[in-house]
Amino acid sequence: MVADVSAAPHPPAKRRSKRGPAVWVAMYHSVSECPDDPYNVTVTPSQLERQLAWMSRRGLRGVSIGELLAARARGAERGLVGLTFDDGYADFDTMALPVLHRQGFSATVFVLPGRLGGENAWEPMGPRKPLLDVDGIRRAVAAGMEVASHGLTHLDLTKATDQVLHTEVNDSRHELAKIIGADVEGFCYPYGYLDERVAAAVRRAGYRYACSITPGPDGCGDFALPRIHVGQADTPARLALKRRLARRFGRAVEAV
Secondary structure, three states, X not given: OOOOOXXXXXXXXXXXXXXXXXXXXXXXXXXXXXOOOOOOOEEOHHHHHHHHHHHHHOOOEEEOHHHHHHHHHOOOOOOEEEEEEOOOEOHHHHHHHHHHHHHOOOOEEEXXXXXXXXXXXXXXXXXXXEEOOHHHHHHXXXXXXXXXXXXXXXXXXXXXXXXXXXHHHHHHHHHHHHHHOOOOOEEEOHHHOOOHHHHHHHHHOOOOEEEOOOOOOOOOHHHOEOOEEOOOOOOHHHHHHHHHHHHHOOOEEOOO
C-alpha cells in the first residue's frame, strides 16, 4: 500500500554520477482486473504490457534489483530499469509473469513469508487479494525472477519495538531462504517507511540492499534505494515525465 508521491518535491540528491544518467526503479504492486483500487496499487495486465512495451521501444530493459546492482558494479547499468512488485500478490505469477516474459524482462518481487497464502489484511479498505504461497514463490524463482523480503507481516517498522523489528527483518530472510534454497539479498520497507534504526537493522541482518520510496537518511546508500510509483494512470507521457523527474528529485539509483 502506497500513495503516488513520485512527483512530489524533494531535495535533489547530492551525489551525481560521472558516467551519465542514473537509472530509475519502477515500483508496482498488484497486476489484475480490479476497478476497486482505493490505494492506487493495481495495474491491469494490458496496461502493464503497454508500460513495459514503452520501455522496450526506448531501448530500456527491465531487470531485477539484484541484476541492476550487479550491472552497476560493472559500469553497465545504462539502459536498464529496475522493476519491483511489492507485497507478493498471487497475481504476480498469473498476470505479471506472462507480460514480463513477453518483453524479455525480469523483476524483483517482495514477499511476506509471515502471510504465505494469506491476503492483504493490512489494508483497511478495498478488496481482499490473495498473496503468494510457497509454491507461487518457487514458481517465480523458477521463472527467473528475484524473490526478496518485505518483512514478515507488513508492519511499519519505524514504530516496532527492537524485538519485533529484529523478528520482521531477520526471520523473514531466513524463512525465504529456506523456501527458495538460496540467499536472500534484498529487503523492501513496508509502506516505504524507514529511519536510521530500521536501516541499520536491515544491514545487520545480512541483506545486500533495501528499497524505499524516497531517499532515506544520509549514509543509507544501497539500503534506501528510491523508486518511482507506477500505477494504472501512467500513460507513456506520464512515464516519460517520471523518468525525467527521477534523478532531479533524488529518486534514481546513482552510479558508484
